[in-house]
Amino acid sequence: AQTVTQSQPEMSVQEAETVTLSCTYDTSESDYYLFWYKQPPSRQMILVIRQEAYKQQNATENRFSVNFQKAAKSFSLKISDSQLGDAAMYFCAYKNRDDKIIFGKGTRLHILP
Amino acid sequence: GAGVSQSPRYKVAKRGQDVALRCDPISGHVSLFWYQQALGQGPEFLTYFQNEAQLDKSGLPSDRFFAERPEGSVSTLKIQRTQQEDSAVYLCASSFSSGRYTGELFFGEGSRLTVL
Numbered sequence: 001a002q003t004v005t006q007s008q009p010e011m012s013v014q015e016a017e018t019v020t021l022s023c024t025y026d027t028s029e030s031d032y033y034l035f036w037y038k039q040p041p042s043r044q045m046i047l048v049i050r051q052e053a054y055k056q057q058n059a060t061e062n063r064f065s066v067n068f069q070k071a072a073k074s075f076s077l078k079i080s081d082s083q084l085g086d087a088a089m090y091f092c093a094y095k096n097r098d099d100k101i102i103f104g105k106g107t108r109l110h111i112l113p
Numbered sequence: 114g115a116g117v118s119q120s121p122r123y124k125v126a127k128r129g130q131d132v133a134l135r136c137d138p139i140s141g142h143v144s145l146f147w148y149q150q151a152l153g154q155g156p157e158f159l160t161y162f163q164n165e166a167q168l169d170k171s172g173l174p175s176d177r178f179f180a181e182r183p184e185g186s187v188s189t190l191k192i193q194r195t196q197q198e199d200s201a202v203y204l205c206a207s208s209f210s211s212g213r214y215t216g217e218l219f220f221g222e223g224s225r226l227t228v229l
Contacts, residue, residue, distance in 0.1 A: 004155075006155075035218075037218075042222070043202065043222055043223050044220055044221070044222045044223075045156075045204070045206075045218075045220040046220070047217045047218070050217070091155050091156070098168075098169070099144060099161060099163070099168075099169075099208075100146075100158055100161055100169055101146070101158070101218060102158060103148075103155040103156045103157075104155050105154055105155045106153075106154070106155045
């Protein structure tokens with residue numbers, strides 16, 4: 001069975017600094033997708049960034065980028081120029097061809113002013 | 114509607130009561146998912162629909178949990194004879210995805226169930 005592991009329950013970063021959230025996963029599939037979702041205190045989850053496993057190029061969305069290491073089954077999220085609005089729970093998620101998306105336990109990110 | 118809508122937002126039930134949680138997905142979205150999120154945890158998969166077909170219900174914790182999507186749009190998650198361990202936020206998500214398409218999941222705000 002596929003699993004997603006986020007080893008950092010909480011992280012803190014100074015405003016305007018850069019922070020990296022870690023995620024590892026386990027799968028025997030070769031074709032799958034990875035996501036980072038953000039859940040602010042209001043609770044509604046929103047997609048931050050996604051990566052197709054067949055693409056070697058790391059995905060980037062403005063201040064958010066990933067470091068996708070397929071062989072190591074690692075998918076970290078880098079947030080540059082951290083802003084107060086980035087404070088939230090961040091969930092790493094995995095999806096294969098059967099459409100089920102599996103989430104990690106999350107990392108709570110604090111932004112220090 | 115513009116987003117995924119869930120009702121009720123908050124539900125308090127006495128142990129043993131039945132509850133029904135409703136999800137209105139984004140119009141035209143093929144896939145609909147239910148997740149259970151305990152406090153401080155990640156969402157745990159419960160069940161998945163593609164249109165009206167329930168393709169995966171492997172995450173339903175017991176036979177007290179039942180989900181349906183009879184017309185391929187609105188879905189209801191029913192929990193019979195609620196127990197305290199059922200207390201959680203129940204998240205609904207929909208996606209314009211089918212099979213290999215990497216459809217983004219759009220989440221509702223969730224229904225927080227508290228069982229006393």
